[in-house]
Amino acid sequence: MPAKRRKFSPQFKAEAVQMVVQTGRTVAEVARDLGINSTTLGNWVNTWKDEHPEAQPEETPVDRARISELEAEIARLRMENEFLKKGRGLLREGAGIAERCALIEAEKARYEITWMCRLLGVARSTFYYWKNRAETATAARRRVLAVEVKRIFAASRRTYGCRRVAAQLNREGIACSVGLVADLMREAGLEAVQPRAWKKTTIPGEIAESVPDRVERAFTAEAPGRVAVGDITYLRTGEGWLYLATVIDLHTRMVIGWQMADHMRTSLVTDALAAAKEAGHLDAGAVFHSDRGTQYSAAAFAAWCRANGVERSMGRTGVCWDNAAAESFFASLKNECYHQRSFATRTEARTAVADYIEVFYNRQRLHSTLGYKTPAETLAEYYARAA
Numbered sequence: 001m002p003a004k005r006r007k008f009s010p011q012f013k014a015e016a017v018q019m020v021v022q023t024g025r026t027v028a029e030v031a032r033d034l035g036i037n038s039t040t041l042g043n044w045v046n047t048w049k050d051e052h053p054e055a056q057p058e059e060t061p062v063d064r065a066r067i068s069e070l071e072a073e074i075a076r077l078r079m080e081n082e083f084l085k086k087g088r089g090l091l092r093e094g095a096g097i098a099e100r101c102a103l104i105e106a107e108k109a110r111y112e113i114t115w116m117c118r119l120l121g122v123a124r125s126t127f128y129y130w131k132n133r134a135e136t137a138t139a140a141r142r143r144v145l146a147v148e149v150k151r152i153f154a155a156s157r158r159t160y161g162c163r164r165v166a167a168q169l170n171r172e173g174i175a176c177s178v179g180l181v182a183d184l185m186r187e188a189g190l191e192a193v194q195p196r197a198w199k200k201t202t203i204p205g206e207i208a209e210s211v212p213d214r215v216e217r218a219f220t221a222e223a224p225g226r227v228a229v230g231d232i233t234y235l236r237t238g239e240g241w242l243y244l245a246t247v248i249d250l251h252t253r254m255v256i257g258w259q260m261a262d263h264m265r266t267s268l269v270t271d272a273l274a275a276a277k278e279a280g281h282l283d284a285g286a287v288f289h290s291d292r293g294t295q296y297s298a299a300a301f302a303a304w305c306r307a308n309g310v311e312r313s314m315g316r317t318g319v320c321w322d323n324a325a326a327e328s329f330f331a332s333l334k335n336e337c338y339h340q341r342s343f344a345t346r347t348e349a350r351t352a353v354a355d356y357i358e359v360f361y362n363r364q365r366l367h368s369t370l371g372y373k374t375p376a377e378t379l380a381e382y383y384a385r386a387a
Contacts, residue, residue, distance in 0.1 A: 006036075009278040011259065011271075015354040016041055017048045022351050033359040035376060083111055084119060097122060101130040106147045146184045148174055153190050157360065159336040161192045167372035193335055214313035215289040219325040221251040224379055225283035228256065230272065230290050231326035232264065233334075235353070238344040244353060245272040245295075247288070248329055249281060251382070253367050254375035255329065255357045256281035260350050266298040277308060289313040291323050332361070 008016075019030045020041070027045060031038035100120045104113060104127055117124050135143075152165045160168070162182035169176050185191075221227040227250045235242040245268045247257035257276025261268050269290075276282050288310050290296040296314065305312050315322025337356040343349040366372040373381075 007278060007280045008036075009275045011275050012279070012358070013044050015350075015358065017044050018351055019355060019359075020045050021048065022347070023355075033363065035363055079111070080119065083107070083116065097126060098130060101127050102143060102146070105131060142180075142184065145169075145174070145176060145180070146188060149181055149184045150188060150190065153185070153192075156365070157336060157340075158190075158193055159332075159365070163368070164366050164372065167366055171366075171372070193340065211312050211314045213289075213315055213322065214287050214311065215250075215315075215322075217322060217324065219250050221249070224249055224251045224254075224382055225281055225286055226251065227287045227289070228276065228282065229323060229326045230257075230269065230288060230296075231323055231330065232269065232293065232295060233330045235338060235343075235349050237346050237349045238342075239346050242346045242349050243268060244333075245269045246326065246329060247272050247276040247282075248326060249375075250325060252375045252378045253325075253370060254281075254362050254379060258357060260346075260353065262346060264295060266295045266300045269295045270301060270304045273304070273308070273310065277310075282310065284309045285311060287311045287313050289315070289323065290326075291315055329361075332365075333357075336360075 016030060016034055016036070019025065019034075020027055023030075027042045028038045031041040034041070100122050104116045104120065104122065107116060113127065114124060116122075117127055148169060149165055152168045153160055156164065156168075162178050162185055165185065166176055166178045166181040169181070215227065215229070219229070228247050229250060230245065230247045232243055232245045235244060240262065242260055242262060243264050244258065244260050246255055248254070249256045256279065257272045257274070259268055259271040259275060261271075273282070273288065282288075286309075288305065290313070292314050295301060296312075302312065304310075333353070333356060337352060337360075338349075341352070343352065361375070363374055363376045365374060367375060367378075370378050
């Protein structure tokens, strides 16, 4: 079976454009993270800019010179801040000379040694003495591996524990055990972000017709597009609440559809399902499992499912384990993204959630249920086997 041609919903296009416009990242960077063609994304961005023109004030020669000076100063401060921030993340408080020298050695390809020595308070002669000292093979391997562990941990947005870090290193051909990685993380003071206590948020609704539980806690599927789960969660911002509805495929664990709004009307969940269907991720006759919240119990939701060939499935009221796969995603989202910062506006929160779902969760984060593969890899492997 050939791989399906990718379809992009208007929502996906809009979020991809905003990742370029709002964050200042290049089209190529965002396209690579989203797994789409950079030319396609560039066309979307150009269309958006044509529809949202901005008046450009004229600059005098003095203004241009001043701007050049400021840009150079900003670049210098940004590099210094980047390095010092990395140092704080990789060095424990009160780190000794050896640990600071190890950081300098690890980063010498990116920064000047003299410059790093000055920032870290290490004499150049001390660094070169440390570098040329005799070192055992075991110590050398631990030193090199410690740098790789810190790299993977940082790339995971501080979300990976020792098992996922070890899995990623082995994927990259760097053989190591979970126990060794655990030791190195403990020595470096690396701790993955910890989940918060679960809170019940489901508001049960009246159901006009009987809807069975077609999943019965068997959160698996033989192929993509056949069984999906979904739920709604609340996100607080400085402007008020923002609500997120998701659709998650049980074969790939990919978030195949999602929608955010400042309301909890039934359209929130139907729009999320519509996004999954428009992207070609829901087969005809697919099962969609949810809790018995008011949005999923509404007559309008039942009508949408009938019109689009989706079979409804519902767990019991107030039993979160009946929809554990959806609850698990929200726990990861809040633990690894939402609780790590505050959001002044709904737009900020929406951009962060879009980046977490489309870039990190779907395409970079290793999923233990998938044998430490990403959802995107699992989907690609399925189509490769079916070809």
